[in-house]
Amino acid sequence: MSYSSRQNDGPLDSLIRALAGLPGLGPRSARRIALHLLTNRQKAMAPLMQALEQTAAQVRICTACGNLDLSDPCRICTNPQRQQNTLCVVAGVADLWAIERTGAFKGRYHILGGILSALDGITPDMLTIRPLLERLAGVEEVILALAATVDGQATAHYLSDRLQDARPDLRITRLAHGVPVGGELDYLDEGTIMTALKSRSRV
Amino acid sequence: MSYSSRQNDGPLDSLIRALAGLPGLGPRSARRIALHLLTNRQKAMAPLMQALEQTAAQVRICTACGNLDLSDPCRICTNPQRQQNTLCVVAGVADLWAIERTGAFKGRYHILGGILSALDGITPDMLTIRPLLERLAGVEEVILALAATVDGQATAHYLSDRLQDARPDLRITRLAHGVPVGGELDYLDEGTIMTALKSRSRV
Numbered sequence: 567m568s569y570s571s572r573q574n575d576g577p578l579d580s581l582i583r584a585l586a587g588l589p590g591l592g593p594r595s596a597r598r599i600a601l602h603l604l605t606n607r608q609k610a611m612a613p614l615m616q617a618l619e620q621t622a623a624q625v626r627i628c629t630a631c632g633n634l635d636l637s638d639p640c641r642i643c644t645n646p647q648r649q650q651n652t653l654c655v656v657a658g659v660a661d662l663w664a665i666e667r668t669g670a671f672k673g674r675y676h677i678l679g680g681i682l683s684a685l686d687g688i689t690p691d692m693l694t695i696r697p698l699l700e701r702l703a704g705v706e707e708v709i710l711a712l713a714a715t716v717d718g719q720a721t722a723h724y725l726s727d728r729l730q731d732a733r734p735d736l737r738i739t740r741l742a743h744g745v746p747v748g749g750e751l752d753y754l755d756e757g758t759i760m761t762a763l764k765s766r767s768r769v
Numbered sequence: 770m771s772y773s774s775r776q777n778d779g780p781l782d783s784l785i786r787a788l789a790g791l792p793g794l795g796p797r798s799a800r801r802i803a804l805h806l807l808t809n810r811q812k813a814m815a816p817l818m819q820a821l822e823q824t825a826a827q828v829r830i831c832t833a834c835g836n837l838d839l840s841d842p843c844r845i846c847t848n849p850q851r852q853q854n855t856l857c858v859v860a861g862v863a864d865l866w867a868i869e870r871t872g873a874f875k876g877r878y879h880i881l882g883g884i885l886s887a888l889d890g891i892t893p894d895m896l897t898i899r900p901l902l903e904r905l906a907g908v909e910e911v912i913l914a915l916a917a918t919v920d921g922q923a924t925a926h927y928l929s930d931r932l933q934d935a936r937p938d939l940r941i942t943r944l945a946h947g948v949p950v951g952g953e954l955d956y957l958d959e960g961t962i963m964t965a966l967k968s969r970s971r972v
Contacts, residue, residue: 576839577823584817588802591793599791601862603821604828604837611825614787618806618818620780625807634807636779659804 578604630701632677632694634659642666642674649673651706655698655725657681657713665711673709676701681712682721690724698725699732707737714743781807833904835880835897837862845869845877852876854909858901858928860884860916868914876912879904884915885924893927901928902935910940917946 578600586596603611627633628640635641642648652673656662662675678693702708708729712718726738744762745751751759781803789799806814830836831843838844845851855876859865865878881896905911911932915921929941947965948954954962 577820577827578837580816581820581824584813584820587813588817589805590798590801595793597863597866598793600824601837602792604824605862607825610787610790611821613783614791615818615821615825617780617784617787618814618821621784621803621807622810622814622818624780634781634804659808660800663800 631675632659632679633662633675647672650704652709653698653701653705653707654709654711656711657718657721661711671709673707678712678721681715681717682724683717685717693721695725695728699728702729702733702736705733705736707739710738710740712740714741834878835862835882836865836878850875853907855912856901856904856908856910857912857914859914860921860924864914874912876910881915881924884918884920885927886920888920896924898928898931902931905932905936905939908936908939910942913941913943915943917944 581603582593582596582600585591585599586593588596591599603614624636625634626636626638628635628638628643630639630643633640633642637644649672652671653676654665654671654673655676655678656665657678657680659677662677665671665675676694676698678695678698680688680693682688682690682693710722710725712722722740729736729738742765743758744765745754745758784806785796785799785803788794788802789796791799794802806817827839828837829839829841831838831841831846833842833846836843836845840847852875856879857868857874857876858879858881859868860881860883862880865880868874868878879897879901881898881901883891883896885891885893885896913925913928915925925943932939932941945968946961947968948957948961
């Protein structure tokens with residue numbers, strides 16, 4: 567079973583196919599992982615199956631912000647300690663996790679569900695822009711924490727226009743661009759150095 | 770949940786930890802895969818869970834050769850079309866699959882379960898060498914299809930001695946070394962070129 571690419575005769579092939587479809591994995595790494603699971607049933611396969619089952623059964627999407635949590639609304643949306651007047655717009659849950667790991671943000675989030683992209687055919691109605699515009703009551707600042715890519719910045723520009731139209735008094739901000747902490751100038755691209763130079767500050 | 774490395778509060782963290790322990794994956798790729806699974810429950814999570822369950826329930830290890838299959842003994846061991854007089858010794862199931870994909874081998878296999886390694890502390894009693902010696906009835910040739918690494922060749926040498934002791938009339942062979950098909954000389958190491966030169970054949 568599973569030796570050839572022609573054959574397809576059983577659960578091991580289905581497993582390899584399911585694994586190979588995951589982001590970052592291909593047929594070769596999927597075969598390696600499937601073999602690892604089969605030869606480590608107690609240590610690797612059983613915990614993975616249990617975690618998958620529990621995750622599938624218990625984790626839900628927050629209808630307010632789009633975050634993944636055990637409760638809906640999520641613990642960030644319901645936390646009274648979090649500022650209600652600041653909303654941080656991110657493309658996906660991975661970005662929310664990245665910001666939460668810093669511990670530097672005390673407001674709430676809004677997950678767009680992607681980035682506008684002409685190439686990938688992602689249009690405004692495919693993102694949670696309307697729900698965002700309906701969440702602005704009591705919000706004073708919206709931080710557009712989107713990628714510093716062409717698509718990310720185009721999305722930020724579009725959102726900024728829509729938000730300003732809906733609430734002219736809103737403070738709309740974006741993450742600073744510049745030299746990453748620990749970054750050596752020699753290894754940075756010209757665009758980053760140029761931006762860092764333009765946004766230079768007094769020491 | 771799962772934002773920080775300090776927190777550990779639920780099934781999503783368990784899932785990320787289970788994924789991060791798989792070969793070739795780390796915390797970052799595990800987070801990415803977990804998010805992909807959660808946002809594609811029907812298309813990615815359900816098929817993976819089903820394949821895992823079926824694999825865990827149905828796939829067993831062949832007590833004759835060590836192969837993974839739905840039946841024990843496996844379909845290669847029980848296939849009357851396969852030559853009973855030729856045994857191909859491989860380190861693991863992945864190598865068996867690699868050879869089966871060529872379609873060039875019509876004998877049966879014996880899976881060692883690893884390679885002798887002083888560094889990793891793998892000793893002869895940790896491999897299926899005794900079962901191999903007990904499978905030699907009716908066998909005329911044993912092909913040692915082991916990696917062309919120092920450990921692989923040391924294992925082949927050790928096995929060759931043990932096999933010859935057990936059955937002096939046995940024909941013991943190994944895979945040819947040389948220039949890989951499609952390989953350019955310029956990119957090959959000296960050891961391979963030297964071996965290919967020594968084992969040169971008439972055109």
